[in-house]
Amino acid sequence: MGWAHAAMERRLRLSRAGHARRVESSLSEGRASRLGLELSSALALQAAATFALVFILLSAAGYLGPRAWIAVPESLRAGARSAFLAAPWLAGGSLAASLLRRG
Amino acid sequence: MSVRAPRVPLFLRSFLLQAGFSGERLQGLGFAWSIDPALRAAYARDPEGLACARARHLAAFNVQPHAVGVPLGIASQLEILSAAGDASAAARAVRLKSALGAALSGAADAFFWGSLRPLAGALAACIATVGFVAGLGHAIPAGVVLGLAVFNGPALAARWRGLGLGLSGGESAAAAVAGLPVQRWIRAARLAAAVFVFAAAVAALGLPFVHRVGAAAAFAVGAGLSRFVGGPLRLAAAAGLLGLAASAAGWG
Numbered sequence: 001m002g003w004a005h006a007a008m009e010r011r012l013r014l015s016r017a018g019h020a021r022r023v024e025s026s027l028s029e030g031r032a033s034r035l036g037l038e039l040s041s042a043l044a045l046q047a048a049a050t051f052a053l054v055f056i057l058l059s060a061a062g063y064l065g066p067r068a069w070i071a072v073p074e075s076l077r078a079g080a081r082s083a084f085l086a087a088p089w090l091a092g093g094s095l096a097a098s099l100l101r102r103g
Numbered sequence: 104m105s106v107r108a109p110r111v112p113l114f115l116r117s118f119l120l121q122a123g124f125s126g127e128r129l130q131g132l133g134f135a136w137s138i139d140p141a142l143r144a145a146y147a148r149d150p151e152g153l154a155c156a157r158a159r160h161l162a163a164f165n166v167q168p169h170a171v172g173v174p175l176g177i178a179s180q181l182e183i184l185s186a187a188g189d190a191s192a193a194a195r196a197v198r199l200k201s202a203l204g205a206a207l208s209g210a211a212d213a214f215f216w217g218s219l220r221p222l223a224g225a226l227a228a229c230i231a232t233v234g235f236v237a238g239l240g241h242a243i244p245a246g247v248v249l250g251l252a253v254f255n256g257p258a259l260a261a262r263w264r265g266l267g268l269g270l271s272g273g274e275s276a277a278a279a280v281a282g283l284p285v286q287r288w289i290r291a292a293r294l295a296a297a298v299f300v301f302a303a304a305v306a307a308l309g310l311p312f313v314h315r316v317g318a319a320a321a322f323a324v325g326a327g328l329s330r331f332v333g334g335p336l337r338l339a340a341a342a343g344l345l346g347l348a349a350s351a352a353g354w355g
Contacts (some may be wrong), residue, residue, distance in 0.1 A: 033154075039123050062111070081319065085291075089321035092303070095221060095296075096300040099297040100293075
């Protein structure tokens with residue numbers, strides 16, 4: 001989900017260059033600044049895109065996840081459960097060591 | 104000079120600094136939106152000057168979001184001077200804003216993302232785990248609330264006080280910020296975060312559903328690999344390999 005959101009965010013950031021240019025052109029033509037309007041539209045698009053992405057990916061994961069879980073061999077399921085239990089401990093040890101090293 | 108920049112609207116608007124982030128102007132749109140109340144106060148009787156000032160602050164700008172207070176305050180103060188007749192103040196505002204953004208970002212990233220955020224997370228985990236093991240009610244929400252407070256308290260204070268410093272001190276605020284003992288704060292926060300991670304881990308070993316040997320081994324492996332295995336994806340891969348090994352050993 002992080003990868004998909006990062007790709008979406010990159011596209012949004014590229015498309016947002018137009019907001020500042022529209023504000024500049026309205027200022028140079030002596031019209032109202034449109035700052036609020038442009039910022040609101042950027043925010044609205046971001047919120048809508050994030051909602052759509054999260055909704056689609058969670059729906060897909062909710063549908064496919066249980067089916068894929070049943071399909072994999074038991075040894076892999078047991079390994080995944082162990083990995084899930086070990087992950088916070090690995091991360092904790094890694095975090096503590098890196099904090100001490102850089103400190 | 105009787106014009107004063109309105110501090111509260113500047114502070115509130117600065118939370119939207121990132122809202123219009125683009126690859127071309129970075130936070131330029133958000134900064135222009137944030138500084139707008141100060142520009143409207145400064146150029147209240149000069150619509151052309153206001154339009155020029157608004158266009159000036161749409162230029163590319165980037166700073167660590169929690170450190171925006173100082174450049175925002177200084178730029179506001181210099182725009183007020185410019186509106187009052189200081190011919191070079193507007194150019195100084197643009198130059199100083201840009202230089203400060205780059206200079207502050209390194210230290211502020213190291214402090215807020217590299218030290219304060221791990222400290223807040225470690226404290227939250229420590230309070231939640233110790234409280235849960237001790238059987239205290241609401242231990243997990245208490246840990247979450249405390250963690251959020253530990254991060255957001257200094258972050259909000261830095262934004263508010265930085266803005267006040269910039270508004271009151273103008274250009275001299277840059278020198279005041281440079282004198283802050285940020286490296287000492289970073290070292291202290293990292294040490295405290297490491298202590299809380301250890302405390303949370305020790306407390307979690309007391310949980311009935313934790314396989315103590317496996318957990319302690321994973322913690323030690325994580326610490327040993329920290330120099331080589333950075334980032335959540337590689338840690339997840341390491342967890343997967345450990346999981347497979349544990350499964351093969353019959354621990355799954």
